[in-house]
Amino acid sequence: MKADPKGVLTGTHFLDGDHACCEGALAAGCRVAFGYPITPSTEVVERIASRLPEVGGVFLQMEDEIASSIAIQGAVWGGARSMTVSSGPGISLMMEHVGLAAMTETPCVFVNVQRGGPSTGLPTLPGQADMMQARWGSHGDYEIIAIAPNSPQECFDLAIHAFNLAERFRVPVMFMMDESVGHMTEKVVIPPPDAIEIEPRRFTQEPPEKYLPFAAGPDLVPPMAPIGKGYRFHVTGLTHDERGYPVMSAEAQEKLVHRLVDKIRTRADEIERSQEFMTEDAEVLLVAYGITSRVVQRTLQLARQKGIKAGLFRPVVVWPFPGKRLRELARKAKAVVVVELNYGQMVLEVERAVCGAAPVRLVPHGGGALHDPEQVLKVVEEVAR
Amino acid sequence: MTQPRNPVEPFLRMDRMPHIWCPGCGIGVVVNCFARAMLESKTDIDSVQVVSGIGCTGRIAGYLRMDSYHTTHGRAIPFATGLKTARPDMKVVVFSGDGDLVAIGGNHLIHAARRNVDIKVICVNNFTYGMTGGQVAPTAPIESVATTSPFGVFEQPFNLAFLADSAGAVYVARWTTYHVRQLAKAMREVLQKPGFCFVEVIAPCPTIYQRRNRLGDALDAMRFYKQQSKLSEGADTRTLDIPMQGPIPVGRFVNRDRPTLLENMNTVLGKRLGAKFTPYPTGVTR
Numbered sequence: 126m127k128a129d130p131k132g133v134l135t136g137t138h139f140l141d142g143d144h145a146c147c148e149g150a151l152a153a154g155c156r157v158a159f160g161y162p163i164t165p166s167t168e169v170v171e172r173i174a175s176r177l178p179e180v181g182g183v184f185l186q187m188e189d190e191i192a193s194s195i196a197i198q199g200a201v202w203g204g205a206r207s208m209t210v211s212s213g214p215g216i217s218l219m220m221e222h223v224g225l226a227a228m229t230e231t232p233c234v235f236v237n238v239q240r241g242g243p244s245t246g247l248p249t250l251p252g253q254a255d256m257m258q259a260r261w262g263s264h265g266d267y268e269i270i271a272i273a274p275n276s277p278q279e280c281f282d283l284a285i286h287a288f289n290l291a292e293r294f295r296v297p298v299m300f301m302m303d304e305s306v307g308h309m310t311e312k313v314v315i316p317p318p319d320a321i322e323i324e325p326r327r328f329t330q331e332p333p334e335k336y337l338p339f340a341a342g343p344d345l346v347p348p349m350a351p352i353g354k355g356y357r358f359h360v361t362g363l364t365h366d367e368r369g370y371p372v373m374s375a376e377a378q379e380k381l382v383h384r385l386v387d388k389i390r391t392r393a394d395e396i397e398r399s400q401e402f403m404t405e406d407a408e409v410l411l412v413a414y415g416i417t418s419r420v421v422q423r424t425l426q427l428a429r430q431k432g433i434k435a436g437l438f439r440p441v442v443v444w445p446f447p448g449k450r451l452r453e454l455a456r457k458a459k460a461v462v463v464v465e466l467n468y469g470q471m472v473l474e475v476e477r478a479v480c481g482a483a484p485v486r487l488v489p490h491g492g493g494a495l496h497d498p499e500q501v502l503k504v505v506e507e508v509a510r
Numbered sequence: 511m512t513q514p515r516n517p518v519e520p521f522l523r524m525d526r527m528p529h530i531w532c533p534g535c536g537i538g539v540v541v542n543c544f545a546r547a548m549l550e551s552k553t554d555i556d557s558v559q560v561v562s563g564i565g566c567t568g569r570i571a572g573y574l575r576m577d578s579y580h581t582t583h584g585r586a587i588p589f590a591t592g593l594k595t596a597r598p599d600m601k602v603v604v605f606s607g608d609g610d611l612v613a614i615g616g617n618h619l620i621h622a623a624r625r626n627v628d629i630k631v632i633c634v635n636n637f638t639y640g641m642t643g644g645q646v647a648p649t650a651p652i653e654s655v656a657t658t659s660p661f662g663v664f665e666q667p668f669n670l671a672f673l674a675d676s677a678g679a680v681y682v683a684r685w686t687t688y689h690v691r692q693l694a695k696a697m698r699e700v701l702q703k704p705g706f707c708f709v710e711v712i713a714p715c716p717t718i719y720q721r722r723n724r725l726g727d728a729l730d731a732m733r734f735y736k737q738q739s740k741l742s743e744g745a746d747t748r749t750l751d752i753p754m755q756g757p758i759p760v761g762r763f764v765n766r767d768r769p770t771l772l773e774n775m776n777t778v779l780g781k782r783l784g785a786k787f788t789p790y791p792t793g794v795t796r
């Protein structure tokens with residue numbers, strides 16, 4: 126399905142990442158959104174508040190992030206595409222509802238413009254320390270998808286991708302921006318609507334009397350039902366059977382939660398997305414995502430000037446983690462260097478994926494500023510020896 | 511000869527019976543009154559969406575054979591707000607308990623009332639957290655006993671009618687589960703009334719609240735409601751406190767008209783944006 130022209134601002138723009146993310150959501154068909162102000166994500170909700178009324182949609186600033194994160198789910202069951210936007214403390218408040226969306230298979234998007242933490246931390250400065258929270262932040266076993274854009278253009282393009290993946294897999298998608306990407310202004314090209322592919326919501330073909338709301342086919346993703354059409358389905362955050370009815374048993378838990386996890390794990394190849402720079406002959410493999418993947422481009426340049434065969438592997442979809450490809454590259458490398466704005470989060474996943482094929486070294490940073498490419502270079506030089 | 515069927519059966523998920531509520535619990539009465547209100551008002555079953563939070567009353571969504579959502583603790587109202595915003599043509603009814611709606615969900619309650627979101631909130635007030643075994647609720651009368659107030663509650667409880675009224679609800683009523691006719695009528699009225707409507711239902715909890723407080727069984731509760739309810743139609747909501755084993759003021763206290771959230775949105779945006787703005791559907795005909 127092609128994008129609804131109403132929401133697409135075709136043309137060449139000069140936008141910051143927050144605004145570009147908003148335009149991506151509108152292009153993806155988001156017409157109902159809820160949010161709460163919090164730096165550095167406020168510009169997303171400000172823009173969507175001014176844009177939605179022009180395209181036949183509604184934005185409501187809710188009383189808190191908890192309300193926003195469940196209002197989107199009410200809207201989605203009502204047939205809308207919906208998202209909410211926040212940062213640090215607000216995302217922490219939303220976590221219960223990430224779990225609800227995972228459990229009830231509600232396709233929706235949570236935008237996290239990451240700032241320095243923990244707690245109130247550094248509201249106006251960048252961080253990348255919510256990466257594990259995005260994956261594990263709600264209680265219980267579940268899978269989500271997370272995407273880390275590194276430019277305003279990607280904030281637009283990948284926001285559409287986020288909505289599409291949410292629909293295809295019926296999961297919450299975490300859109301992991303950061304303060305730097307959110308506040309940097311660059312050229313953003315918005316294509317014409319017929320060049321934007323939109324994943325339609327999959328509705329059941331069964332009549333109400335035959336419909337089982339949580340019975341999935343081989344793709345493990347059950348089709349949804351429209352409301353008000355006699356399907357009279359029940360949705361619950363309790364462990365439920367294929368009818369959607371609560372069942373308190375280990376068997377029901379095994380059947381449901383196993384599928385929720387498997388629908389992502391067994392189809393990870395379809396979801397994973399990464400970028401590579403100069404990896405063909407890389408002996409030192411840098412791994413970075415989001416804003417940091419741009420910072421280390423400079424490191425890459427400097428290293429190559431010094432004759433070090435350095436390359437960069439950048440997870441674009443960070444969860445599920447593109448580990449298979451990383452392992453292939455690591456096998457040919459002398460060392461893997463993970464650069465991230467935290468004290469060691471995705472590095473754990475990198476170590477897991479690399480699985481001893483090469484030594485893994487972390488270049489941590491507490492956030493509040495970006496890495497110095499020359500400092501990263503020092504580590505590259507060290508491990509290249 | 512076929513077995514006569516209860517007329518409310520089409521509204522129930524009969525394949526889920528028996529339900530989890532205790533003998534003598536008042537929640538079933540509330541479900542019955544709602545089904546009767548739907549029947550009597552000839553409301554299309556597929557035009558109504560039911561949202562619940564967590565707790566004993568939160569299970570109502572699971573027993574109504576309608577599009578129904580059992581959400582998280584305290585958050586039925588913001589879910590309902592999202593649903594109503596996406597589908598203004600639907601009637602959205604929230605059923606939940608006093609703990610769910612007023613303790614953990616209290617902020618959402620007052621903001622939805624302030625905004626005049628066009629949803630109907632049926633709050634079953636049994637003065638306790640039944641599902642978890644009888645902890646103190648924000649409605650628990652002073653000196654009542656709860657597992658987490660073993661020597662008696664010493665906090666001032668909420669007067670829910672006053673709370674809903676002062677936050678801006680356009681319809682506020684309180685009945686007990688003894689008042690099945692009045693309760694069904696109140697539900698009929700709110701199904702027809704645009705805006706944020708709040709119906710409090712005082713309900714017995716013989717297993718937990720009454721047992722701990724030595725207040726007898728379900729029948730004693732009914733007798734008590736019959737004897738102690740004081741019809742107070744149109745009363746000043748500040749006067750509607752419910753003392754421990756004191757009189758229970760009941761009736762319809764508030765019935766006024768205010769534009770709904772979406773109506774207000776259309777008015778303001780229409781004024782400011784002019785021709786650029788297409789009015790959003792509100793689901794309200796006036």
